[in-house]
Amino acid sequence: MSLGNELSTLLLMKRGVTALNPIYLSFFTMTEHNSRDLPIYIVSCCMQEVIPVTLLSGTLGAGKTTFLKQIITCEHNYRMGVVINDVGEINVDANLIERHVESDEMIELSNGCICCSMRGDLEDSLIELATTEELDHLLIEPSGISHPKPVAKELIQGRSSAYYDLDSIITIVDARNFYDNLVDKKIGTDGNSNNKKPLPNQMIDGIEFCDTILINKKDLVNQIELTNVTETIENIQSKAEIKVTEFGDVEPKEVINTGRFDPEDVANSPVWKQVLHEKETGAEDTRNSDQGNHQHLSDEYSIDSFVFQCHQPMDPKRLATTLKSLPDEILRIKGRVHVAGIKDYALNLSVSGNHAYLDVSGRWIASLPQARQNNYQETREIEWHETWGDRETKIVIIGQDMDINSFKQTLENCVCSSTDYEQVSADPFPQTEGEFINF
Numbered sequence: 188m189s190l191g192n193e194l195s196t197l198l199l200m201k202r203g204v205t206a207l208n209p210i211y212l213s214f215f216t217m218t219e220h221n222s223r224d225l226p227i228y229i230v231s232c233c234m235q236e237v238i239p240v241t242l243l244s245g246t247l248g249a250g251k252t253t254f255l256k257q258i259i260t261c262e263h264n265y266r267m268g269v270v271i272n273d274v275g276e277i278n279v280d281a282n283l284i285e286r287h288v289e290s291d292e293m294i295e296l297s298n299g300c301i302c303c304s305m306r307g308d309l310e311d312s313l314i315e316l317a318t319t320e321e322l323d324h325l326l327i328e329p330s331g332i333s334h335p336k337p338v339a340k341e342l343i344q345g346r347s348s349a350y351y352d353l354d355s356i357i358t359i360v361d362a363r364n365f366y367d368n369l370v371d372k373k374i375g376t377d378g379n380s381n382n383k384k385p386l387p388n389q390m391i392d393g394i395e396f397c398d399t400i401l402i403n404k405k406d407l408v409n410q411i412e413l414t415n416v417t418e419t420i421e422n423i424q425s426k427a428e429i430k431v432t433e434f435g436d437v438e439p440k441e442v443i444n445t446g447r448f449d450p451e452d453v454a455n456s457p458v459w460k461q462v463l464h465e466k467e468t469g470a471e472d473t474r475n476s477d478q479g480n481h482q483h484l485s486d487e488y489s490i491d492s493f494v495f496q497c498h499q500p501m502d503p504k505r506l507a508t509t510l511k512s513l514p515d516e517i518l519r520i521k522g523r524v525h526v527a528g529i530k531d532y533a534l535n536l537s538v539s540g541n542h543a544y545l546d547v548s549g550r551w552i553a554s555l556p557q558a559r560q561n562n563y564q565e566t567r568e569i570e571w572h573e574t575w576g577d578r579e580t581k582i583v584i585i586g587q588d589m590d591i592n593s594f595k596q597t598l599e600n601c602v603c604s605s606t607d608y609e610q611v612s613a614d615p616f617p618q619t620e621g622e623f624i625n626f
């Protein structure tokens with residue numbers, strides 16, 4: 188038998204073709220030698236399917252997490268993995284999703300953007316997921332201020348690209364926000380004196396850089412506005428499949444495993460031209476090469492974030508007044524609040540655009556019978572305050588050119604002192620009949 192000692196491994200990286208996963212290759216040297224005294228190698232390899240990936244994109248609060256939750260809770264036969272990135276130090280989106288997926292199938296990447304400072308973490312996490320879990324599909328939700336381009340690039344040509352196949356890039360558009368910023372004000376009104384990119388540019392970048400667009404929040408625009416939004420988007424991106432949604436309601440089969448991502452097709456979009464050019468020439472995208480900080484955000488959009496945290500309850504009236512009159516620089520707030528008068532329930536707070544929502548997130552552990560509290564404390568690591576237990580306000584505030592100290596002070600002013608806490612009525616938000624408080 189003569190096999191020779193040269194082994195060639197062919198890695199087929201095309202869509203739908205099984206890839207020979209390099210780390211699964213194992214070589215055994217046999218004791219038997221052929222006539223030319225060359226060792227005979229037997230290659231044993233595990234064939235591993237590449238995992239199709241849906242990459243989400245969309246500005247802050249557009250509805251990415253809502254869509255993700257909708258997709259993973261729908262009936263389907265896929266074993267879904269999820270990667271969720273949040274720019275804040277607490278991953279609010281991951282907290283909302285974690286109840287719906289196996290913990291091994293979800294990776295949270297917090298306190299940075301996977302397109303820049305956390306690119307290495309993204310790469311490691313993608314490889315770990317692919318090699319430890321048998322996934323049928325992966326959904327990636329970058330933070331609302333990430334550029335999807337570097338993430339796509341990682342999937343196309345990065346270290347993890349051997350395991351994955353970019354199936355589709357879905358951009359979610361907040362119809363209300365888009366209309367107010369780009370239709371009503373007309374595209375191109377970006378006259379800004381300090382060389383910072385106006386935020387609407389981020390919306391356009393996202394629309395150009397995708398194959399599927401979900402025009403979400405259709406309930407917040409009228410039919411004429413929706414038509415205007417759709418036509419404007421078609422003028423920016425003529426190739427993408429466009430769907431109109433409310434709370435991300437779309438059939439999984441319309442958006443998952445569509446194989447819509449096609450580099451040839453998207454080559455005509457200006458942003459994609461850039462990616463392909465970089466791929467062909469090997470030119471580095473210096474804008475995103477900064478691994479250590481958020482320079483791309485501060486340079487382009489001046490976006491910053493901070494976490495506000497306190498155990499003492501918030502005064503509902505002062506909180507409501509603050510939420511109704513937020514400074515324009517505040518783009519997004521999300522997290523849990525502890526409100527005086529609602530001592531048993533944590534509320535989810537979500538602010539995007541001109542809309543603030545508060546809905547019941549679940550019971551505080553401190554409100555449960557002692558035996559259940561003990562059970563929770565034995566099985567989880569819970570930060571426990573001697574007076575308030577786990578009751579706590581923990582919110583992420585994201586803004587553009589915001590005065591962090593001043594807004595921190597505004598929030599501090601909403602916190603109850605121990606005396607006014609006692610005076611808050613048992614029904615602090617009388618209008619909370621339904622699930623949402625929409626200011």
Ligand SMILES: Nc1nc2c(ncn2[C@@H]2O[C@H](COP(=O)(O)OP(=O)(O)OP(=O)(O)O)[C@@H](O)[C@H]2O)c(=O)[nH]1
Nearest residue numbers: 246247248249250251252253331404433434537544
């Ligand atoms: N009225 C309305 N609200 C929506 C719709 N979709 C989502 N929302 C609300 O909009 C807010 C933001 O939604 P998310 O899904 O958290 O948005 P996101 O894009 O994940 O936000 P970031 O992660 O901060 O970028 C939440 O309060 C949602 O409940 C919709 O179709 N209509």
